[in-house]
Amino acid sequence: xxxxxxxxxxxxxxxxxxxxxxxxxxxxxxxxxxxxxxxxxxxxxxxxxxxxxxxxxxxxxxxxxxxxxxxxxxxxxxxxxxxxxxxxxxxxxxxxxxxxxxxxxxxxxxxxxxxxxxxxxxxxxxxxxxxxxxxxxxxxxxxxxxxxxxxxxxxxxxxxxxxxxxxxxxxxxxxxxxxxxxxxxxxxxxxxxxxxxxxxxxxxxxxxxxxxxxxxxxxxxxxxxxxxxxxxxxxxxxxxxxxxxxxxxxxxxxxxxxxxxxxxxxxxxxxxxxxxxxx
Numbered sequence: 001x002x003x004x005x006x007x008x009x010x011x012x013x014x015x016x017x018x019x020x021x022x023x024x025x026x027x028x029x030x031x032x033x034x035x036x037x038x039x040x041x042x043x044x045x046x047x048x049x050x051x052x053x054x055x056x057x058x059x060x061x062x063x064x065x066x067x068x069x070x071x072x073x074x075x076x077x078x079x080x081x082x083x084x085x086x087x088x089x090x091x092x093x094x095x096x097x098x099x100x101x102x103x104x105x106x107x108x109x110x111x112x113x114x115x116x117x118x119x120x121x122x123x124x125x126x127x128x129x130x131x132x133x134x135x136x137x138x139x140x141x142x143x144x145x146x147x148x149x150x151x152x153x154x155x156x157x158x159x160x161x162x163x164x165x166x167x168x169x170x171x172x173x174x175x176x177x178x179x180x181x182x183x184x185x186x187x188x189x190x191x192x193x194x195x196x197x198x199x200x201x202x203x204x205x206x207x208x209x210x211x212x213x214x215x216x217x218x219x220x221x222x223x224x225x226x227x228x229x230x231x232x233x234x235x236x237x238x239x240x241x242x243x244x245x246x247x248x249x250x251x252x253x254x255x256x257x258x259x260x261x262x263x264x265x266x267x268x269x270x271x272x273x274x275x276x277x278x279x
Contacts, residue, residue: 024053032195049087083119219246237270
């Protein structure tokens with residue numbers, strides 16, 4: 001009898017673990033398009049982290065996967081649903097990803113992570129009003145691991161260009177623009193735009209090309225293929241470690257580039273990172 005009960009319990013647990021979690025209903029930004037009145041928009045730095053959704057009890061990724069955090073990380077967080085970015089700092093994406101993806105919690109790495117709130121999915125207020133609410137949440141929670149991302153305004157497109165240049169110079173990724181009068185809208189919306197200086201895309205590694213000179217015996221370039229069949233080489237953007245242990249053939253990578261040639265080849269393509277499904 002005990003064996004039957006035990007087996008039934010294990011079966012129940014396995015079924016619960018196998019049950020897919022629903023994806024959070026969140027907003028998705030579009031690429032930047034010039035606007036007539038920039039003063040109607042709130043701006044924030046585009047953080048290169050992991051998108052997180054707090055449902056009032058637990059954190060999940062945009063795919064609905066549970067994020068295993070230390071209990072102290074979310075201590076005293078509100079029951080209000082919050083949309084944000086798990087972030088360590090500029091150029092720290094891989095470190096953030098490594099920490100967030102672990103099922104077995106490594107508290108040391110979580111001490112560096114912050115949940116940067118940028119919206120309230122369940123609110124019926126405009127973004128202008130939601131900003132005030134987020135400020136109140138950040139202040140009342142009084143947690144070093146929960147903070148609202150800085151939102152600011154500009155007066156004209158010249159200031160926008162200057163601000164973007166400043167962030168890029170500091171190795172930031174770009175800017176997010178959010179229409180102040182907009183309500184939270186599930187799915188892709190033109191009310192939120194992302195502004196970056198570079199374009200980025202994905203490709204599959206199909207070959208390794210050995211380096212020359214100081215890169216003899218190491219990676220010189222990756223031969224990659226995009227989903228449309230375009231094949232080309234990427235020879236820059238790698239760290240010394242990545243040249244010693246390059247992405248394996250078959251790996252999907254992300255790369256940055258600046259426009260395309262008439263033949264459809266990305267210009268000035270440089271390696272960015274291994275593409276990981278948004279956890």
